[in-house]
Amino acid sequence: MDCKHIGKPMKRVEDIRLTSGRGTFIDDMNPFPNIHQAAILRSPYPHARIKEIRTEKAERMPGVKAVITGQDIAALTNPFPVGVTAPVKYYSLAVDKVRFVGEPVAVVIAKNRYLAEDALEAIEVVYEQLPAVVDIEKALEPDAPVLHEAVGSNIANHRHFHYGNVDEAFRQADLVVKHTFFYPKYSATPVETYGVIAHYDPSEQQYTIWSNFHGPFTLQSVMAAALRTPSNRLRIMIPKDVGGSYGIKSGVYPYMVLMAVASRIAGVPVKWIEDRQEHLAASSSGTDRVTWIEAAVKRDGTVTGLKMKMVDNVGGYVRAPEPACLYRTHSNTTGPYRIRHLQMETIAVMTNKSPTGLIRGYGGQQLYFPLERLMHMIAQKLGMDPADVIRKNLIRAEEFPYTTPSGGVYDSGDYRKAFDMLLDIVNYDEFRQKQKQARAEGKYLGMGLACIVEPSGSNMGYITIALTPEERAKSLPKSGCAEGATVSIDPMGGITVRISTTPTGQGHETVAAQIVGEVLGVDPRTVKVVAEMDTLTSPWSVASGSYSSRFAAIGSSAVYQAAHKVRQKLLHIAQELLQVPLDQLVLEHGRIAVKDAPGREISLKRLIGSTHWNPDVLPPGMEPGIHETAFYTIPAAMPPDENDQVNGSVTYGFVADAVTVEVDIETGEVKILDYTTVHDAGKLLNPLIVDGQILGGLVHGLGGAMYEELAYDRNGQFLSGSFMDYLCPTAPEIPPITIKHLETPSPLTPLGAKGLGEGNTMSAPAVIANAVEDALSGLGVTIDTLPLSPNRIWTLIQDAKQKMEITA
Amino acid sequence: MKPASFNYYRPSTLEETLQLLLDCGDEGKLIAGGQSLIPILNMRLSSLEHVIDINGLRELDFIRLEEGILKIGGLCRQRSLEKSPTVKEVAPLLSEAVPFIGHVQTRNRGTVGGSLVHADPTAEIPLSLLALDATAIIQSAEETREVPVQDFFITYLTTDIAPTEMLTEIQIPVDTLPKGYAFVEFSRRHGDFALVAAACLLDTDEDGTITAGRLAIGGVDAVPMIAQEAMDVLLGEKLTDALLEEAGQIAAENTDPEGDLHASREYRLHLAKVFTKRAIRKAYERSLQKLGGGTQP
Amino acid sequence: MTGNGSIELNGPIEHVFHKLMDPEVLTECIMGCKSMELVGERKYRADLSVGIAAVKGKYDAYITVEEVQAPHHFKLVVHGEGGPGYVDAEGIIDLTPLDESKTQLTYTYQAEVGGKVAAIGQRMLGGVAKLLIGDFFKKIKKNLERGQQIA
Structure with a gap:
């Protein structure tokens, strides 16, 4: 497709307002009068019973409107529904127990935040401290402190999966390589923290909540259920500017419910802007994970089978969309490799840490760290070069579409080509020489490699893989990745697009304008895209929102389809007026013309005008006005089958x-000399935006590899x-x-685009770890834990030295 | 993260400031750059009744060289210190240390006096001034006194300054400063608090024998410390690898670091040795260079 | 956080022990303590102001004296809660007579600090805890010496 606008590096329409202080973020908004602050x-305490809360003194303080506690919340809300069978009760305020440091215990509503904090x-709270547990393995022990008595243990979810014939593969193996890996808990720390403005109107029994939430909008049902309100009495609105999220702002929903109830009790609109301390302690984060992984390997480097046990720490409460952290990558567990036999055991464990949720990469970094490290270890054990082991196992171009043992369907790819491109760019063979020389000079250089599959456009069905087939059969199956968009044109020809992808800085307004401009033959800069979201008026469905990099694959497709509906309508009107077959018409430069018949044309303005001003000329049966909505989903997004196979993503x-x-x-300090990445995300819709997103994901991955940890x-x-x-x-x-x-x-997608932006978040930790181990080869150091702080690296070197001295 | 309410004053003269300090006593504190105090107030880790803003006391923002003494006003911004050609000329240890402090933006606000009085155990200015054998001029409404920086630090965030007193000036005798200098630091990221830092001044004679010097280490105790025993081992000797190792070892043994999230006690002890050695070596090479001999550092 | 230390005190062991049990002495020596009120058997409530330099917070504290084995041994338990967080400290104190007029006090402590102070101040917590606990015993020593001068 030779495009005029799609795929071009158009400068973002959002940037002018963002760089001149005119963005409208949640804290800029004052949608109601008399807003009070929370x-x-x-x-x-990490774990304690709440014996008593005394709020009288606080209630009498200047400017205080109300003080809310867990008892108020338990009276007005239900626990948040979550997709596991374990009976965990999670409310927006602690009710009888606190289960992590930072858990909300009470809310003060006052004239301003200063008075509220005073x-x-x-407020006096009497706590009875309980023993706490934060370590994953300790939390699984039979005598571990139990967080939720009704559950009886700390296990929130536990499943087994078996694909192919794993035992046979291991029996036939020439070599079995195994190791245990530890992945740390960290966040994505968007610059803008959570914000909520909530208002309860008793005359309409209507909750209106503004927030910088971004979906998935399955959580709207979760919030409505918690608030015990009909879904159309819960209006959620998202401002068009959100200061970054990377998945983290999906976790603002408990606070949305909290402030909604606070507003109801206090009788005034309530605004809450989270500060950084709160954000680090109690917003959301990725999970920490322990992975036991084993590979069945042939002497020539072929990996025939994998056994994995993954235990994720979901924090004090398992809350939606968890335990999806374990299942987001279910379909691509075997990565880019042709491994046909796979056994998995997945456990979600609860400990006294903050609850987790979506994060850029979501389970990918936790998966690929052990997998790519293991490929490196396999090479070491076989005395092969890691590049050769990788290449041996990569899925070949002719095998696409490729179905993984766990049900994933990789739509397209040429992994070998990309990998060879990479090795060429970095002069791989030359590097080994350089490395030898450097070691002779007492310098420790290393190179790491990693290849990963980046899933995008999640299929709603994947979350139900947390349940057994029998449990799934008890309710309606889930599937699809539906997204909606509306393209409309007003009487004067102004084109407006409404999207429900709730961007948090990815430039959806720009790309949507490029698509509509392309389809309708107009300058994208004349297209107005409305990115604000309103559950009462936007075209949305359960899968709406920005997460799993779905805009490029799905969001854009919805816009494309809606624009196409408009295009078809205009062509049909032109056909009626010009009396020529449709295939004789071209739409470009603001008019529809007859091919090879100069002068026979109608301007778009006239066509559009007639739908509003003179519907009499429209073809019979055609509706007046131009207002087209399209909902798009990909058939590849099906529910899991009875063998627990699911295609968790569409692209x-x-x-x-x-x-x-x-x-x-x-x-022990690690210096990264250079980082090269070869990226295949299908057709790129805007190269400028793409590179920015890749860089962001990469640096986040670097953070996870070397610096970030919620300790x-x-x-x-x-x-x-x-x-x-x-x-x-930082820079x-x-x-x-x-x-x-x-x-x-x-x-699978009309524009050939796939999602992107999460890839390097998933690959960087693995590739950097591989490089560090490569740099230290011969010293007896094995890297299996992150982050790679200098203290950790130094200690590993000392320990290895000691061990070698003992055995010598 | 909003502070509790406090009374705010903005005096326009030193006299006014000192009187305010006397009146406020224990409940008053000065704010200059605010880079340490504002976060502490916002996070409600401190509740002060009175905050006295001295940013208007321009007369305290100076760098002067007078009769062999470098005089730095308490309100001198860290960025001014960083860019001062005078300082680069007479006390280059400071010029090398200051860029390690936070970032340009924070150095535009942060003051030399503020950093010294805040006395963070890992801070660059207290450590450098200790190595430079500086003197602090402390004033109150009742008297002015001089305190050698060596005696100024008591413990974490605590110095020999009463709530009614103010640091107005820092004096560094520069004529007799050893010519070789080095400031080295190890931190997780650019601008972070140092895990360990070391400052060294050295003089050598024509054949490379160390004739004088000062060695100070930060981040290894509640206050920055002078590594006298390690320095003593170097005096009168030419620097060899073995001597360097010995000095580093002794310096580390005299520290008593705590472990924290970013560095265990063992690791800090190790870093203390490594960075003491690096500081000594660099200062030595610079000293030789100044004399016209030796290799480039 | 754990640690230990020892300090030589002026006074015979019974006298020293008696002083350590005296709530007035404790009030003087426990950091930032204005007063202690008896609320149970060997249990006191106090308002403490704990911190270093400007970083100070008010804590509503309970101080209990446990495992008393006069005159050699006892345990001091402090639990304080305040805006900046909470403090849980336990000190085991053992006294040994050196001679008729001097007593050796050895202590081991276990302290846990939680809440805001721990989340933000972890860099200095270990050191400051060691310092404050050491300060308590230094104050005890001074208190005893003063008492002797008066006597």
């Missing part, structure tokens, strides 16, 4: 990374409560990065 009292200090991209590092063995001591005390101690990579930490693209279009 401050939240939070538990300082009143927090006057699958590919990322191949190579990174070189130098390790200072005196301090708790073993008693459950939260230690990284500010940016002094929660370390995000000086970013290495030289080279991005190269390969496009194998998806046959």
Whole structure:
């Protein structure tokens, strides 16, 4: 398709307002009069019973309108529904127990935040401390402190999966390679924190909540159920500017419910803007995970089978959409490799840490760290080069569409080509020489490789794989990835697009305008895209929102379809007026003309005008006006079958990374010399936006590899409560990065686009770990835990030295 | 993250400030750059009744060289110190240390006096001034006194300054400063608090024998410390790898670091040794260079 | 956080022990303590102001004296809650007579700090805890010396 606008590096329409201080973020908004501010009292204990809360002193303080506690919440709301059978009760305020440091215990509503925080200090809570547990393995032990008595243990979800014939594969193996890997808990720390403005109108029994929430809008049902309100009495509105999320703002929904109830009780609209301390302690995060992984390997490097046990720490409460953290990557568990036999055991465990949720990469980084590290270890054991082991196992171009043992259907790709491109760019063979030389000079250089499959456009059905086939049979199956969009044109020809993809900085307004401009033959800059979301008026469905990189694959497709409906309508009107067959008409330059018949044309303005001003000329049966909505889903998104096979995403991209590092063995410090990534996300809709997103995901992955961790001591005390101690990579930490693209279009989406932006978040931790281990080869160091702080690396080197001295 | 309410004053003269300090006593504190105090107030880790804003006291923002003494006003911004050609000329240790402090934006606000009085155990300015054997001029409404920086630090965030007193000036005798200098630091990211930092000044004679010097280490105790024993081992000797190792070892043994999230006690002890060595070596090479001999650092 | 220390005190062991049990002495020596009121058997309630330099917070505290084995051994348990968080500290104190006028006090402590202070101040917590606990015993020593001067 030779496009005028799609695929072009058009500058973003959002940037002018964002760079001149004119964005409208949640804190800029004042949609109601008499808004009061909320401050939240939070538990300082990781695990305790709440014996008593005394709020009288606080209620009498200046400017205080109301003080809300768990008893109020339990009276007016139901626990949040969640997709597991374990009877966990999660409310927006702690009711009888607190289960993590930072858990909300009470809310003060006051004239301003200063007064509200003053009143927090006057609330007296009597706690009875309980023993806490934060370690994944400890939480599984029979005598571990139990967080939810009704559940009886700390296991929120537990499943077994078996595909192919794993036992046979392991019997036939020439070699079995196994290891245990530890992945840390960290966040994505968007610059803008959570914000909620809630208003309850008793005259209409209507909850209206503004928030920088971004879906998935399955959570609208969860909120409505919690609020015990009909869904059309819960109006959720999202501002058009959200200061980043990377999945984290999906977790604002408990606070939305909290403030909604607070508003109801206090009788005034309530605004809550989260501060950074709150955000680090109690917003949302990715899970920490322990993975036991084993591979059945042939002498030539072929991996024939995998056994994996993955235990995710979902924090104090398992809450929607968890335990999807374990299942998001279910369909692509075997990554880009042709591994036919797969056994998995998945466990979601609850401990006294903050509850988890969506995050960029969502389960991908936790999956690929063990998998790509293991491929590297296999190479070491066989005395092969890691590049050869990878290449041996990569799915070949002619095997697409490729069905994985767990039911994933990879739509397109040329993994070998991308990988070879990568090795060529980084001069792989030359590097080994350089490395030898450097070691002779006492310098420790290393190169790491990683290849991953980046799933996008999640299929709603995948979450139900948390239930057994029998449990699934008890309710309606779930499938699809529906998204809606509306394209309308007003009487004067102004084109408006409404999307429900709730962008958080990805530039949806720009790409949507490019698509509509392309389809309707107009300058994209004349197209107005409305990114604000309103559940009472936007075209949305359960899968709406921005997550799983779905805009490029699905959101854009909905816009495309809606624009096409408009295009078809206009062509039909033109056909009626010009009396020529449809295939003789072209739409471009603001008019519809007859091919090869100069002068025979009608301007778009006239066509549009006639639908409003003179519907008499319209073809019989055609509705006046121009207002087309399309809902788009991909048939590949089906519910899981009775064999627990599911295609969890509709499109699958590919990322191949190579990174070189130098390790200072005196301090353990890792310096990244350069990072190269080859990226295949199908057809790229806007190359400018694409590279920005890849860079962001990459640096986030770097953060996970080297710096970021939400740290708790073993008693459950939260230690990284500010940016002094929660370390995000900043500009000086970013290495030289080279991005190269390969496009194998998806046959499934109208534009051939796949999602992107999460890939390097998933691959960077693995590739950097591989590089560090490569740099330290010969020293007896095995990297299986992140982040790679200098302290950790140094300690590993010392321990290995000691071990070698003992055995010598 | 909103502070509790407090009374705010903005005096326009030093006299006014000192009187306010006397009146407010224990419940008053000065704010200059605010880079440490504002977060503390916002996070309600401190409740002060009176905050006295001294940003109007321009007369305290100066860098002067007078008769062999470098005089730095308490309100001198860290960024001014960083860019000052005078400082680069007479006390280059400071010029090397200051860029490690936070980021340009914070250095535009943060003051030299503020950093010294805040006395974070890992801070660059207290450590450098200790190595430079500086003197703090402390004033109150009742008296002015001089305190050698060596005696100024008591413990974490605590110095020999009473709530009614104010640091107005720092003086560094620069004529006799050793010519070789080095400031080194190890932190997780650019601008972070140091895990360990070391400052070294060294003089050598023509054949490379160390004739004088000062060595100070930060991040290894509640306050920055002078590593006298390690320095003593170096005096009168030429620097060899073995001597460097010995000095580093002794310096580390004299520290008593705590472990925290970013560095265990063992790791800090190790870093103390590594960075002491790096500081000594760099200062030595610079000293030789100044004399016209030796290799480039 | 754990730690230990020892300090030489002026006074015979019974006298020292008696002083350590005295709520007035404790009030003087426990950091930022204005007063202690008896609320149960060897259990006191106090308002403490704990911190270092400007970073100070008010804590509503309960102080209990347990495992009393006069005059050699006892345990001091402090639990304080305040805006900045909470403090849970336990100190085991053992006294040994050195001679008729001097007593050796050795202590081991276990302290846990939680809430905001732990989340933000973890960099200095270990060191500051060690310092404050050491300060308590230094104050005890001073208190005893003063008492002797008066006597």
